[in-house]
Amino acid sequence: MSDSQAKPGWFSSYVWSLDHKTIGIQFLVFSMLMLVFGLASSLAIRWQLAWPWTQMPVVGRALFPETGGVPTPEFYTVLFTIHGSVMIFFVVIPLLTGWLGNYLIPLMIGAGDMAFPRLNALSFWLMPPAAIAMLAGFWSEGGAASAGWTAYPPLSTSVTTTAGGAGGQTWWLVSITLSGIASTLGAINYITTIVKLRAPGLDWFRLPLTVWALFIAAILQLAGLPVLTAGGLMQLSDRLFETQFFSAQGAPILWQHLFWFYGHPAVYVVILPAMGVVSDVLSVHARKGVFGYRPMVYSMLAIAGLGFLVWGHHMFVSGMNPSIALAFQISTTLIALPAGVTVCHGLATLWGSRIRFTAAMLFALGFVALFVTGGLSGLWLTSTPVDVYVHDTYVVVGHFHYIVFGGSVFGLFAAFYHWFPKMTGRMMHEGLGKLHFAGTFILTSGVFLLMHQIGIAGMLRRTADPYVYESFAHLREPNLLITVSAILLALWQLLFFVNIAWSLRAGRRVGANPWQANSLEWEAASPPGHGNFSRALVVEAGPYEYQPSRTEGDNRPQARTISAP
Amino acid sequence: MRRVWALLFAAFAALVVASFVHAPERGWWLPEGKSSFAPSTDALIRTILWVMGAFFVLTLGLLVLFIWRQGDGSNAARSDKSSDHRLELIWTVVPAGVLVWLALTQMDEWKAMKFSTPGAGEPIAEVWASQFDWRMRHPGADGRLGSADDWESPYEVVVPAGEEVRLRLRSRDVIHSFFVPAFRLKQDIVPGRAISVWFTAEAGEYDLVCAELCGWGHYKMAGRVRVLPPEEYQAFVQRQNALQLSGAEVSGR
Amino acid sequence: MSLRSVLLALVGLLPAAGCGFQPGAAELAWGLSAKSREELAEAPQAQSELARLLEQNFGTPADPRFPPAPQGGLAELKPERRAALERDNQTRGLAADHYPTPLESAELYRVHCLHCHGAAGAGDGPTAASINPKPRDFRKGIFKWAAVKDKARPRREDLTTILENGVYGTAMHSFARLPVAEIEGLADHVRLLSVRGEVETLAVNHFKEEDELDEELFGEHIDTVWSRWQRAESKFIAWEGEIPSDSPAMRARGRELYLDARKGNCVQCHGDAGKGDGPAAWKINAKGKKELAYLDDWGFPIQPRDLTQGIYRGGARPIDIYRRIYAGINGGPMPGIGETKNSQGGPLVSSDDLWALVHYVRSIPEGAGP
Structure with missing residues (x-):
């Protein structure tokens, strides 16, 4: 708390640190490292779809000596398996819950740290072993897991049906289970912290929407993950002890129920925090309160609640009873409603506001545009007869990438640009940030937009060479466009990393509250010291009061500091 | 600057709309529908596309407008409305109405697809999926599947045009999926289960595609549905039954 | 380096990435089999001579040659098959006698077959590791599923039948989606690899016994192997008329x-x-x-x-x-x-x-x- 306290050593400052901020940043760094794998595998996928069976640049010769540098079909299955698993379990979930949750929750609720700091450190330190297990697959017999991130049995449980079936698939299960345990521990911590450690006066309905969203996401994790973990252990048992849970003699479709019971709410785990962040960023940089705060909270709660009732829409063609499909169709259609309402509130927030075009604000606006696009294309997937046609086509790929990349990742960028001054005490380069936004925004559609059309044309996901079918042979041209956009999009992200590197050293130094925002984290120093707040806080207002007044700026901070003069 | 950003967002919206307008011209759109399911499925896809389009244009239009208008960054007074019940009611009830209408209109289609089980008896053929092959079993002269006079055809299933055709889907190993894009028909094939599909198709040859990841060779698990006019179909079946009892070489090409 | 120059460099890179790009070709080689290298370990000169003769007669993956039928197998097709090929070509809008060149056949093999059967047809492609039963090693000239007796080499039809029907129960699936001309081209290339492998083995064995290896002898080896293939037709197991019925x-x-x-x-x-x-x-x-x-x-x-x-x-x-x-x-x-x-x-x-x-x-x- 105070400077007189003994300075912790290097190990306990940066490695086994119990400080929520350090752990949050550990999650951030870890996920960015994993992002390299996820990104590289997606570019390799795009390479194959644009120039099938040609020598892969840079890595081709080393990886595929027997084929003269050309990727093999089994490696392609590894690529999309690793891309999906890494991006979901090691990039977006850890960023949105691990980084944002750890870094922001205590700061935004005026607490000194998390409720369970040791549990918190453990939840992070389970992640590197989980990641190592995922990558260990590459060195096991037969190579890494290759049954898709959904790992449908019996493909995934048999040791002979995939190349990675020999060992990689077991490592994959170990990895997913470890990361699931990590997320569960984190969720317990977030929930407890928000329930128990709010600053005096910080009622539930004075919480910033980011905190609400993280709270709801944590509940989703806590309720959903045990199901996935149980399913994973059953798969492990099928693989190692020859049980028959999911074999042809058992119930292959049972896994799909268990997987999607978590797998679909997981989408909301990655979208709700982004939604919360975007609401806050919109409010701060538009200098206006969030429109309809309570309806927003209720909408997010409705999304979470309905989120557990819609998993069956992943299984319309699985052979599930068609009557059940009708029920899932209705619940899925209904979930579009609260999602749409949040967008309306976002727009209404802008109405009558005074927008400052910061990089954070632009990414938040980009989130609105892209989330709307991806959300609307989801309408096709709610419809059972249409889903029979578009299931497992690129429509699905386009749709969820708009949500996860256009939605979650844009939310993450907004969060990064918004809270970077808080994390480092320095501003990011705004011009560079805006340039980063403009290119990323347009190229995102370059990559994911045409996927809808080629999906409607019938092109399937997870095929190494769709052009073997006469029906799809004419789709190479749009795929080429997508691939070129993807390469450009990846290169464009260099701007982001250049910006980080530059800003860390030369960014303008800032005080506690560079954005003139209201919520509690801006009361702490930038970066906040150990224990976060140097003075006790009493909360007197909600986080969304912006109006020009005669005396100072246009904002009204949430807290009154007790010992202030 | 606000104009630049407003234009960027407008450009994005234009890009999205243009892609859907131009894609059909380039052939990046629905393949020609050739089964009785196709017209209603396609109509539904278009209806939903129009709904999406309307919401998209409305939302993006407002977004662009607000960016254009509200982006002066000045310190002028804000709208202090933090809620508006009438507005909230409108943007809840109107989409809800549209969504419920959408959900209800497609029920008939689903019913036609899934609840109109055709008559009992043997299916026209059994479609066996295995890594990474389609193998069709036809009942042979005795009209019964599972007897020694069944005949097998690799790759291709031959069915009559213009009448309801039922196929029984079986898998030998992992989950596969029977997908004929031209029929708008897709059904997973689950090992340990026999799932039937039915359709009424026009004469022609259509790609049969495996739509569920089934291993490294998933991408080349290609098959074909050949739909013959009924007389030709009868002749074909006669010929195949006879071929079982001869030593003649056949390539089927 | 200033921020500005980094930016300019980035912006300059982007258009360059998209325009007129051609991916690199696969770099393949047939070389000698591991067995040949082992058998000729003591005779490096014979090794290089054998490699030279193989390349001189059969070319390389980028320039394949098949001395017994330099133009490919179009002339060998039986009338019905020829008719099927012409029909199929015409439905695809091609000339009736369209037929892949040896290089085009090699390219088809590279895309469709190589990842299991390997560049030289040794059954050692990268996918082979995850397949059971293993993909065929063509170099012995032995093919299990042929309608011939006396362990003869397969007929052309036996190869194309396997390509079109697949070997059910194995990873060798049906390739019937390929045009007839491409199936025939693939059969040509499989035969090339098979004959090449047999000739290589023959040459090595002969060298071990007689210590001889030269161009003329190599030509004789090719003739020897090719005559085995030419006997296939006479070894066909025919059945005329009706089959005695099941009862x-x-x-x-x-x-x-x-x-x-x-x-x-x-x-x-x-x-x-x-x-x-x-x-x-x-x-x-x-x-x-x-x-x-x-x-x-x-x-x-x-x-x-x-x-x-x-x-x-x-x-x-x-x-x-x-x-x-x-x-x-x-x-x-x-x-x-x-x-x-x-x-x-x-x-x-x-x-x-x-x-x-x-x-x-x-x-x-x-x-x-x-």
Whole structure:
């Protein structure tokens, strides 16, 4: 708390640190490292779809000596398996819950740290072993897991049906289970912290929407993950002890129920925090309160609640009873409603506001545009007869990438640009940030937009060479466009990393509250010291009061500091 | 600057709309529908596309407008409305109405697809999926599947045009999926289960595609549905039954 | 380096990335087989001479050549097949006699076959590691599923039939989606690799025995191997007219032969119920564990077919099973009984009895299947 306290050593400052901020940043760094794998595998996928069976640049010769540098079909299955698993379990979930949750929750609720700091450190330190297990697959017999991130049995449980079936698939299960345990521990911590450690006066309905969203996401994790973990252990048992849970003699479709019971709410785990962040960023940089705060909270709660009732829409063609499909169709259609309402509130927030075009604000606006696009294309997937046609086509790929990349990742960028001054005490380069936004925004559609059309044309996901079918042979041209956009999009992200590197050293130094925002984290120093707040806080207002007044700026901070003069 | 950003967002919206307008011209759109399911499925896809389009244009239009208008960054007074019940009611009830209408209109289609089980008896053929092959079993002269006079055809299933055709889907190993894009028909094939599909198709040859990841060779698990006019179909079946009892070489090409 | 120059460099890179890009070609080589290199380890000069002769006669993956049929196999097609090819070409809007060049065939092989069968056809492509049964090594010239007797080389039709029908129950799936011309081109290339492999082995063996290796001799080796392939047509197992029809009596007779130790004796390997669990097929190894008794010609343990599954690799028609029983399976332990003589010099098993066996075998899956 105070400077007189003994300075912790290097190990306990940066490695086994119990400080929520350090752990949050550990999650951030870890996920960015994993992002390299996820990104590289997606570019390799795009390479194959644009120039099938040609020598892969840079890595081709080393990886595929027997084929003269050309990727093999089994490696392609590894690529999309690793891309999906890494991006979901090691990039977006850890960023949105691990980084944002750890870094922001205590700061935004005026607490000194998390409720369970040791549990918190453990939840992070389970992640590197989980990641190592995922990558260990590459060195096991037969190579890494290759049954898709959904790992449908019996493909995934048999040791002979995939190349990675020999060992990689077991490592994959170990990895997913470890990361699931990590997320569960984190969720317990977030929930407890928000329930128990709010600053005096910080009622539930004075919480910033980011905190609400993280709270709801944590509940989703806590309720959903045990199901996935149980399913994973059953798969492990099928693989190692020859049980028959999911074999042809058992119930292959049972896994799909268990997987999607978590797998679909997981989408909301990655979208709700982004939604919360975007609401806050919109409010701060538009200098206006969030429109309809309570309806927003209720909408997010409705999304979470309905989120557990819609998993069956992943299984319309699985052979599930068609009557059940009708029920899932209705619940899925209904979930579009609260999602749409949040967008309306976002727009209404802008109405009558005074927008400052910061990089954070632009990414938040980009989130609105892209989330709307991806959300609307989801309408096709709610419809059972249409889903029979578009299931497992690129429509699905386009749709969820708009949500996860256009939605979650844009939310993450907004969060990064918004809270970077808080994390480092320095501003990011705004011009560079805006340039980063403009290119990323347009190229995102370059990559994911045409996927809808080629999906409607019938092109399937997870095929190494769709052009073997006469029906799809004419789709190479749009795929080429997508691939070129993807390469450009990846290169464009260099701007982001250049910006980080530059800003860390030369960014303008800032005080506690560079954005003139209201919520509690801006009361702490930038970066906040150990224990976060140097003075006790009493909360007197909600986080969304912006109006020009005669005396100072246009904002009204949430807290009154007790010992202030 | 606000104009630049407003234009960027407008450009994005234009890009999205243009892609859907131009894609059909380039052939990046629905393949020609050739089964009785196709017209209603396609109509539904278009209806939903129009709904999406309307919401998209409305939302993006407002977004662009607000960016254009509200982006002066000045310190002028804000709208202090933090809620508006009438507005909230409108943007809840109107989409809800549209969504419920959408959900209800497609029920008939689903019913036609899934609840109109055709008559009992043997299916026209059994479609066996295995890594990474389609193998069709036809009942042979005795009209019964599972007897020694069944005949097998690799790759291709031959069915009559213009009448309801039922196929029984079986898998030998992992989950596969029977997908004929031209029929708008897709059904997973689950090992340990026999799932039937039915359709009424026009004469022609259509790609049969495996739509569920089934291993490294998933991408080349290609098959074909050949739909013959009924007389030709009868002749074909006669010929195949006879071929079982001869030593003649056949390539089927 | 200023921020501005980094930006300018980035912006400059982008258009360059998109325009007129051509990906790199696969870098492949056939080279000598591992076995040849081992056998000629003491004679490096012979190694390089052999490599040179192979390249001179058969070219490289980027410039393949096949001395016996330099233009490919178009001229070898039988009339019906030729007609099918022309029909198929025309429906695709191609010239009626369109046919892939040797290089185009090699490219088709590279895309469709190489990842399992390997560049030189040794069955050692990268995918082979995750496949069981293993992909065929073409270089021995032995093909299991052919309608020929006396362990002859396959006919052209045998290769294209496998390409179009696949080998059911293995990773060799049907390639019937490919145009007829491409199927024929692939058959050409498989034959090229097979003949090349046989010639290589012949040359190595000859060198080991006679210490000779030169251009003329190499040409003779090619002729020797090619004459084996040319004999295939005369080894075809034909069946004219109607097949004796299936009946309970036939099946009963077939069952007798299946069990008869002097005639069919199928039970020894395929087992009483046909599950492939007969006593001769398995042995107890030194560790007391049950393991397969036979290896095939490629050195892999081989299991007798489980006849209850109704999965027949070489085709499921009665005539296919007939040919299997008649001639056995080249490359494996399954013997043929079609031309075995009895003590009086007559056929051991009459053709009616062979058909009885066929009908019995094909009846096994009835009621046994899933």
